[in-house]
Amino acid sequence: MNLIAVALATAAWLAPIPGALVEQDFSPPTKAWGAGHRGVDFEADPGTEVLAIGSGEVIFVGEIAGKPVVVIDHPTIGLRSTYEPVTAIVEVGQEVRSGDPLGETAETGGHCAGHCLHLGLKGPGKNDYRNPLSIITHGSAVLKAPKT
């Protein structure tokens, strides 16, 4: 491993919205196409700046099922992070680093429209959903909203 690879592998993984509360936890389906929550929702008003959780390359910007989505590939860990709904300021092919702005939360699109950001983490397979909170460092102060 060269010095750059070491730097990338040890880089911090950040919350996409610093200090944001978790509105809904990760709850993977028991079957591949079953009901579940394939990511984590962070509380966010529309227009909240969304940051890259780690370094990588933007591999998708566009709509999936009516939701504006940004996807970043993280080759150092072999996983991809997804952010929705996000009005992007980045383009496919762009390299980003931990904490770089990707865009703002949108008012429309999916179960997070107007009140949260859905963050997903997938890989190495297309349908291998992982808990994004498992790699976000404690330093980024992920807080859980009280259960009501």
Ligand SMILES: [Zn+2]
């Ligand atoms: Zn969600």
